[in-house]
Each structure stands twice: as structure tokens, then as C-alpha cells.
Amino acid sequence: MAKKNDLGIRGWFYAGRYGPQRYAYTIQRITGLSIIVYLLIHVFVTGSKIFGGETWNRVVIDGLVGNPVLHIGEFLLFMAVLIHGVNGFRLMLVELGFFLGKPIRNIYPYETCLDRNRGFLYICGVVIAALAAVGVGDFFKFI
Amino acid sequence: MGNNNNDNNSAVKIVKNIAFRIYRWDGANPDDAPQMKVYEVPVYKGMTVLEGLIYIKHYLDQSISYRASCRMGVCGSCGMMINGKPLLACQQQILKLETDTVELRPLANYPVVKDLVPDLTRMIVTHQAIKPFIIRRETPPEEIGGEFHQSVEELVNYLQFSYCIKCGMCMSACPTVGSLPEFHGPQPLGQALRYINDTRDEGFEDRLAVMDTAEGIFRCHFAGACSEACPKGIDPAFAIQLLKGEIVRRGIFRKKAGASAALMPLTQENPPRRENIPTPPPRTVE
Numbered sequence: 001m002a003k004k005n006d007l008g009i010r011g012w013f014y015a016g017r018y019g020p021q022r023y024a025y026t027i028q029r030i031t032g033l034s035i036i037v038y039l040l041i042h043v044f045v046t047g048s049k050i051f052g053g054e055t056w057n058r059v060v061i062d063g064l065v066g067n068p069v070l071h072i073g074e075f076l077l078f079m080a081v082l083i084h085g086v087n088g089f090r091l092m093l094v095e096l097g098f099f100l101g102k103p104i105r106n107i108y109p110y111e112t113c114l115d116r117n118r119g120f121l122y123i124c125g126v127v128i129a130a131l132a133a134v135g136v137g138d139f140f141k142f143i
Numbered sequence: 144m145g146n147n148n149n150d151n152n153s154a155v156k157i158v159k160n161i162a163f164r165i166y167r168w169d170g171a172n173p174d175d176a177p178q179m180k181v182y183e184v185p186v187y188k189g190m191t192v193l194e195g196l197i198y199i200k201h202y203l204d205q206s207i208s209y210r211a212s213c214r215m216g217v218c219g220s221c222g223m224m225i226n227g228k229p230l231l232a233c234q235q236q237i238l239k240l241e242t243d244t245v246e247l248r249p250l251a252n253y254p255v256v257k258d259l260v261p262d263l264t265r266m267i268v269t270h271q272a273i274k275p276f277i278i279r280r281e282t283p284p285e286e287i288g289g290e291f292h293q294s295v296e297e298l299v300n301y302l303q304f305s306y307c308i309k310c311g312m313c314m315s316a317c318p319t320v321g322s323l324p325e326f327h328g329p330q331p332l333g334q335a336l337r338y339i340n341d342t343r344d345e346g347f348e349d350r351l352a353v354m355d356t357a358e359g360i361f362r363c364h365f366a367g368a369c370s371e372a373c374p375k376g377i378d379p380a381f382a383i384q385l386l387k388g389e390i391v392r393r394g395i396f397r398k399k400a401g402a403s404a405a406l407m408p409l410t411q412e413n414p415p416r417r418e419n420i421p422t423p424p425p426r427t428v429e
Contacts, residue, residue, distance in 0.1 A: 005251055022368050106378070
């Protein structure tokens with residue numbers, strides 16, 4: 001008789017004492033899930049059009065446009081898409097074996113592809129930060 | 144381990160007492176809830192977690208179960224979650240953890256048999272499935288009468304990945320294995336590359352059929368935890384990404400595998416040798 005001991009979904013979110021790539025994985029999961037949740041809400045709201053122009057105006061134009069809470073939500077969505085997109089681009093390249101270096105003789109202290117890939121990860125971080133700064137300027141110019 | 148029975152004549156100097164919080168669950172009584180038991184262990188400089196466990200087994204609680212053998216990071220038996228991270232108990236010094244409590248749990252992502260003993264069947268079965276041996280198309284291995292030519296560069300291409308000790312800690316660190324039990328995991332996939340990158344091997348298609356499934360290699364999304372957990376510097380995350388690239392390239396460009404290593408028959412009269420290599424001693428057996 002043995003007892004199950006899987007990390008489960010909890011394992012996605014708890015990165016513990018691991019390095020930045022492990023945290024990038026967690027962030028990729030969180031942003032990905034939030035974009036899916038947004039998509040469902042988006043389809044639901046846009047779907048109000050099938051009840052005619054009146055309903056559309058009431059739900060979207062009067063109810064949502066100009067709502068400050070929604071504006072912050074929109075900004076969060078922008079951030080999620082930005083992070084997921086830039087990090088996803090990094091993952092596409094890395095998962096095809098680019099920016100990881102070549103196999104080496106493993107002599108202690110061991111060097112891994114994570115060390116060789118860290119620079120690329122940080123460049124992606126800088127790109128995200130720069131675009132986020134542009135986004136902040138654009139979203140909150142009324143403040 | 145030295146005399147650490149709190150004896151004043153002991154040669155080792157006890158630095159401080161550290162509490163070991165250890166996961167206890169007995170597979171023989173599966174209805175009992177798992178519990179964390181605390182043991183006080185006097186720790187000297189350089190003492191490893193495994194030595195702490197041996198101390199507990201000798202002096203405090205004989206009923207505790209853990210797996211260990213070589214005590215020097217070679218056999219891969221004593222992998223366990225030490226303060227939440229998979230580590231070899233024999234290689235981790237207690238004082239280096241810099242905590243007053245050491246929490247020990249069995250390796251995650253494997254069923255627990257008892258206390259700190261995991262059941263590694265899942266990894267071993269998948270490892271077998273990817274055919275971890277040299278596959279030759281035309282000549283069966285037992286009929287190959289010679290040596291293969293292989294350059295140093297060709298050797299380095301797979302050497303790093305061939306040091307796997309099957310401790311299973313990469314599987315335990317992987318968040319994808321944790322949520323998708325059918326995923327092959329870093330150990331078998333890393334070992335697949337070890338053989339695919341070997342110029343003597345011709346078994347790419349055989350392994351592809353096993354790896355490239357819905358729960359296969361493309362479920363890996365480079366969390367990199369496996370490479371951090373590996374005590375031998377195998378870098379399974381690296382191996383998996385290289386392998387994915389190789390699969391995609393061979394798929395898109397219909398790239399054929401390079402020529403496999405040429406065979407140098409042993410029966411050759413004067414095999415070519417570099418001059419600075421001394422000749423081997425005469426054979427002692429026929």
C-alpha cells in the first residue's frame with residue numbers, strides 16, 4: 001500500500017528555493033490562466049450584441065466604458081498579455097534549443113543551461129519593463 | 144560518523160542541537176494519518192542530513208525508515224525533500240542549510256511506501272520504455288566485433304547526460320510531473336537524448352514513438368527545476384530542449400540522421416594508433 005504524494009496544481013505556484021526560470025514558469029501559468037478567464041468574460045459580454053443594439057449599448061457603452069475598475073482590469077490584462085507574450089517568445093526559442101549553449105563536460109561545481117540562459121531571461125525582463133512603462137503612461141494619462 | 148552520543152570524551156565537537164521534523168507514515172497501517180515527528184539531533188561541523196538520520200535511527204527511534212547506501216552521492220538512494228527541495232541527504236550538510244529546523248519529507252511526485260521511502264517504479268518503467276541502450280539497425284550488438292570510431296567532440300555531445308544515477312530527484316522537482324502523472328518526466332527524456340546524441344546509436348525513430356505522444360516531451364515548458372535539483376550536473380532540462388529542437392528539425396526539414404559511427408574491427412592486424420599512447424599490457428585471459 002502506497003500513499004500518493006504528487007505536488008499537483010499547488011506545485012505550479014510554489015517555486016520555493018528555485019531559480020528565476022522556475023518563477024518564469026509560474027508567472028507564465030498565472031498570466032495564461034488569467035487570459036483564458038478574460039476570454040470567457042469577453043465572449044460573454046460581446047455576446048450581448050445578439051439581443052440587439054439596445055442591450056449592447058446598455059451593457060457595454062453605459063455599463064463598462066469609462067468604469068475606473070474596468071480600466072485597471074484592462075491594464076492588468078495588458079500586463080498579462082505582455083508578460084505571457086514576451087516570455088512565450090523566449091520559451092519558443094529556448095524550447096527549440098537556442099540560447100542554451102552546447103553540451104559540456106560536467107565538472108563540479110556544475111554549470112547548467114539555466115546559467116547560460118539567464119542573460120536572455122533578463123533581457124526579456126527588461127523588454128517587459130520597458131513596454132510596461134509605455135503602457136502605464138498610456139493607460140493612466142488621465143491621472 | 145564519529146561518536147556523537149553526547150559523550151564528553153567524544154572527538155567531535157557538537158556545534159548545536161537541530162530539530163529534525165520528519166514525515167512519518169506507515170504503509171502497513173494506511174488508515175493512519177501522516178504526521179510530522181520532531182527529533183533533537185546534536186550536530187557537528189560537516190555532519191550531513193543522512194548522518195542525522197543515522198543518529199536518529201541509532202539513538203532515538205528505531206522505527207524510522209529511509210533509503211541510503213553509499214553515503215557519497217553515487218548510488219542515488221537517499222534523495223528526499225529537505226526543507227522543501229529535493230536533495231541527496233548524504234550530500235547536504237546540516238549547518239549549510241542555515242536553519243534551526245530541518246524538515247524531511249519523502250520525494251514528491253512518487254507514492255510513499257513508508258516514512259521517507261518513495262516508490263520510484265514510475266521513473267524506472269518510463270526509463271525502460273525509452274530504450275536506454277545503443278540500438279543498431281543492421282548488426283545486433285552481440286555480433287558487433289570491434290570498436291566504434293568516435294571523436295572527442297562526439298563524446299562530449301552526450302557525455303554530460305550519461306552520468307545519471309537514477310536518484311529520481313529531477314522528477315520530484317518537476318512541476319509538470321506533479322500535475323500530470325502521465326508526463327514522462329525529465330529523467331527518461333534526458334536519457335533519451337543521451338542515446339540519440341551518441342553517434343553509435345541508430346534508434347531515434349524507436350524512441351520518438353515513445354516520447355512524442357500527447358503526454359510526452361512537448362509537455363515540458365522549461366521550468367528548469369530538474370536541472371537545479373540534479374546532484375550530478377546532468378542538466379535534464381537542457382537535454383529535453385535540445386531533443387525538442389532535434390525532433391522539430393527532423394520533422395520540418397525531413398532531416399535524416401547523420402552517418403553513425405564507423406566500426407573498427409578488432410581483428411585488424413595493425414590498428415591505427417596515436418604515437419603517444421603506450422601499448423596495452425598483454426592479455427591475461429583468452
